[in-house]
Amino acid sequence: MVINSQQQRVIDELDRNILLLASAGTGKTNTLAYRVAHIIDSGRAEAQNILCMTFTNKAANEMKSRIQTLVGNAAKAVEISTFHSFCFYILQQEGKRDESLYTDVTIFDEEDCKELYMSLKPAQMRDMNFANLISTVKEHRSIYGFYSGNVLVDYENTIQRLRRDRERNIEKLFYHFNNLNSDALSDFWVHGHEWMTAYDENLQHVHGVDFTDLICGVHRLFQEPDVRERWRSRYQYIAVDEMQDTGILEYKVMEMLWAGNHVLLCGDYFQTIYEWRGSDPFRLLADFTRDFDPLKIIFYENYRSNRTLFTMAFDTLTTMFPELVGSVYDEMPRSHSASDGEPVLVKACRTEYNEAKYIYDAICALPKDRSIGVLVRDNRKAQRLSEQFNRFNGDKPESERREFMIIDEYKFFRRQEIKDIMAYFKLLMNPNDAVSAKRIIKRYVAGIGEARIRDIESSNNRQVGLKLTDFMDMPIFESEPYAKLVTGLEHDEVVVYDVESTGTDTMQDRIIQIAAIRMDKQGNALETFERFINPSISVGDSQAVHGFSDDYLQKHGESPVAVLEDFKKFSKNRVIVGHNVNYDISILSHELARHNLGEPQFKAVYDTLDIFRRFYPHLENHKLGFLSSYFPINHTPTHNAMDDIIATGQLLLYAVRENIVPTTTARMVAINQYKSAFTSIASQMATLRRKMHTEKPTQLLAYIMNQMGVLEYYKSHGEMAKVEYIRQLYRIMESLDKEYEGSTGLARLNHILQLAALTAGEPQRQGQDRIPIITVHQSKGSEFDYVFLSGMNQGVFPSLMALKEGNEDEEKRLFYVAVTRAKQELVITYTQEAQRGKQSEPSAFLNYLPKDSQLVEWRS
Known part of the structure; x- marks a missing residue:
């Protein structure tokens, strides 16, 4: 890549904050990749101290690929993700420390x-x-x-x-x-x-969060100075792309990471098309300029479009926003291309049928190896075009047809059959996910209808501590859910425990302390276990949480193998209890596996956080400190491991006495009522849960398809076309196996779930040979050799709603995004008649196009 002078300034400037204004096609992604490589090569920061945030997975993957090309494996340590992915990572990591979060939380x-x-x-x-x-x-x-x-x-x-x-x-x-x-x-x-x-x-x-919770949850966490500082200090260089799509709350979250770090904020005023979601780039950039004193750099050279397309787009932009363009650009932007290209064609068509036929014939005349995009303002137009194109295809020999996809197909992870398969994986990672359980039951489990599901989820069953997901695993059919807990207390076999660690990543961090008590049914400690481990790695900023320094652990810590072996003996065949215990179990399991010590040998595991959320769902919150003050247990936790364990034990006894034992009979009656309907699926899910610890996600998918009846379901319903999409999912999983080689099957499963959840609303290009019919909003970040912009009628683009509410400026920016997607040719069409023969007016936006015939050609 040839680096121009402005790009080189961005690459070289490592001391000041930067405000980079870069429009579509100006080489921004390559420049950011070279900048990251320069930071690492110059020794200014380690790869793990660099954070790059984008707003689409496509952009994140492109940046990862380019950085890896430049710096090799070191790129894997650079944190490159979408803003929502980054927030989810923080919520997962903080799940142990913040009891309002579950460590097995999933995105809905x-x-x-x-x-x-x-x-x-x-x-x-x-x-x-x-x-x-x-x-x-x-x-x-x-x-x-x-x-x-x-x-x-x-x-x-x-x-x-x-x-x-x-x-x-x-x-x-x-x-x-x-x-x-x-x-x-x-x-x-x-x-x-x-x-x-x-x-x-x-x-x-259901242990879930929605998309808004990802941002709000991190904003809430960052109100705590120690949490905020823990994350701020991780990074030295932070780059944020597509800043014009940033909402006020998103900016507030990112801003808390910036103090004392080197920040690059990048975007384009004129591609602001999400004001309706709360983005306000003019205000946010003014705040950034005031608070962080950035160096302002503008990219003037466009590398995407030929000269005709670029000149047309910039002239159109200048006509729409003359004052703003003049205030942003100090000199005229230019196209790097040596090719002039064809003028933009604006075609008037009598009806929607004529418009669809014109576009279809024009596409058929193009070589099949060219990338083509059909852009529309809304999904209804996309659907009508798709229906027409399918009819036209029916009149052609199969070899001459063109395959299209509309937006719902373009969003791969939103497809019904893909969401159904992902429901199995979500339920594996989050056994409380009732939404996924219902998807599986309704689609693939015979004999359980809506009425039975409503009955199971009735308030009566909730009051006795039962949930639908309890019936999706075998233990509930082997004994009453709390029988092992009650019996364990009777026989002095209950162990309440807690761990402290170097961090909150259960796969990477290390245990530094294990504290536990074996208690009797009055809550007395019969036996105590408290040992420290020298983890052989630094505790880092986790010292602020647990208070144990590297020096302390070197003096008082024992070898991991000795402590883990002794705790395994201490806890063998005993009932384990903790508050938000999933984290403690997970990190213990990983530590045992790391030292080849097998698996924990617990008789059963119970979580007091889960118990109190089941029986007291409407409490103000369910943190250990609040529960200890709300219920009469006469013990206050102090965040010291032993104190917290005693409080947890006292709460457990209260719940057993007041809630669990009094409802035992009613619970057993309900379980016996539904047992026969769920036995088969519960047995299959139990097998799947055993497999997930040792097998790859691709192997789990094969088991789901072949052994759990999913393939047979589609065969019997005549829907084998859907199986082809599931095969595409298998291929995606195969590529993830390669990308995350060396990580556990659980880690890979977590990656595929994140990919599915966080790209649910984003196009996934599955099947590059199919031509997308997509909205302009969905085309953001994409480029095509040939673009057909259809439906440029007043009241369609701009939309009636935008005209009614005075949002015409945002529609203008959306129009600018549309005309900058093409690299070689752009065709714009509109109709003279609306549906039912009414007269239809061309969009007023067409008046902003240049009058120069060398740039724009008009045809009737």
Whole structure:
């Protein structure tokens, strides 16, 4: 790659913060990759101290690939991820320290979340609007800083303030077919905090977070100075791409990592197309300029489009935003291409049928090896074009047809059959995921219908501590769920334990302390185990949490093998209890495996966090400190391991006495009622759980398909076409096996789940030979040799809603994004007749195109 002078400035400047303004096709990704390589090669920072955040997985993968080409394996240590992925990583890592989080937490996409909010949504309110309402309230709770610890009160205060500050914005969400649902709106102002709290409880019940929780959760965590400093000090160089898509809350989260570090903020004012989601680049860049004194660098050279396309796009932009363009650019941007290319073609078509036929014939005339994109303003237009193209294909020999995909196919991980398969994996990693359990039951398990599921999830069964997911594993059919706990207390076999470690990554970090007591049924400690381990690695910033220094552990710590062997003997065939115990079990299992000491030999494991959330779901929170003050246990935890263990033991005894024993009979009656229906799937899931510790995700997928009846299901339903998409999933998993070679099967499973969750709303190019018909929003970050921009009619693009609400500037920027996707040729079409023969006007945006015939050609 030839580096121009402005790109070289970005690569070389390692002392000052940088504000980089780089429009589409200006070589930004390559430049950032070279900059990272220079940071590492010059010794300014280690690879693990560099953080690069993007807003799409596609951009993150491109950057990873380019950095790896430049610096080799060192690139693997650079943290390169989307903003949401980074936030999820933080939540997972902090799960041990913050008891409001589960360590087996999973992400629920917008479709999964419907299952959790449908009972709360007012009738006649659109699903999308209710989801936006939830997101808005959550975000503003964080923006307003309402973190009292009482979620119900926090949401009530948030909604009251929203009514003062943003009443009109909230009101818009309650319109249905241009009619305001005033009753639902009034109900929201009075009871909305109860809706929000109930929805959060539903998420907690399944150990889940939604997309908004990823950002809000990290923002809440970062209110704690020690947590914020722990993450801020990890990095020295931070780059944030696509800053124009950053919302206010996202900026607030990132800003807390920047102090004292070297920051590069990169983006393009004119590609701001998410103001409706809360992005406000002009305000945020003003804040960044004021607070971080950056060096401003502008990329003027475009490497994507030929000269005709580039000149057309920039002239159009200048006509739409003359003052802003003049204030941003000190000199005229230019195309690096030596080719002029064909003028942009604007084609008037009489009807939608004629428009579709024109585009289809033009595509068929192009070579099959060229990349082609069909862009539209909304999904309805995409669907109509797809239907027409399929009809035209039917008139051609198979060898001459062109294959298309619409947006729902383009989003691979949103496909029904893929989500169904991923449900098995999600349930493996998060056994409390009732949404995934329902997907599996409804699709592949005979004899269990909606009525039975509702019955199982009734309040009566919840009051006795039962959940739907309990029936998806064998232990519930082998004995009463709490029988081993009650018997263990009777026979003095209960061990309450806790660990401290060098960090919160159960696969990489090391245990430094194991503390445990064996207790009797009165809560007395019959036997104590407290040992320190010299981990042979530095405790780093985790010392601020547990208080043990490297020096202390060198003096008092024993060898890991000696302590682990002794604890394995201490805990053998005993009932293990902890508060948020999944982390402790996971890191212990990894430590034992690391030293070839086998697996823990527990009789059973119980989590007091899970127990109290089951029996007391509506408490203010379920942290150990709160529970210890709320219930009469006469012991206060201090974050000292032994103190916390004693408090946990006292809480356990309270729950056994007040909740578990009194409900035993009712629980057994319910279990026996549903036993026969679930035995087969529970047995299969138990086998799958055993396999997940030793086998690759591809092997698990093969077992699900062949042994759990999924392949047979699609054969019997005549849906073998769906199996081909599952084969594509298998190929994705194979590539991940190579990418994460050396990591455990569980780690790879975690990666595939993150990929699925965090790309649910992002296009995945499965099948490069199929031509996408996608919205302009979805085309962001993509480029094609040939682009067909269809439906350029007034009221379509710009949309009627944008015109009605005065959001025309955002529509103009969206138009600019559309005309900058093409590298070689761009065709724009509009219709003269709308559906049902009404006259249709061309988009007013076409008037912004240059009048120069060498740049734009108009045809009727």
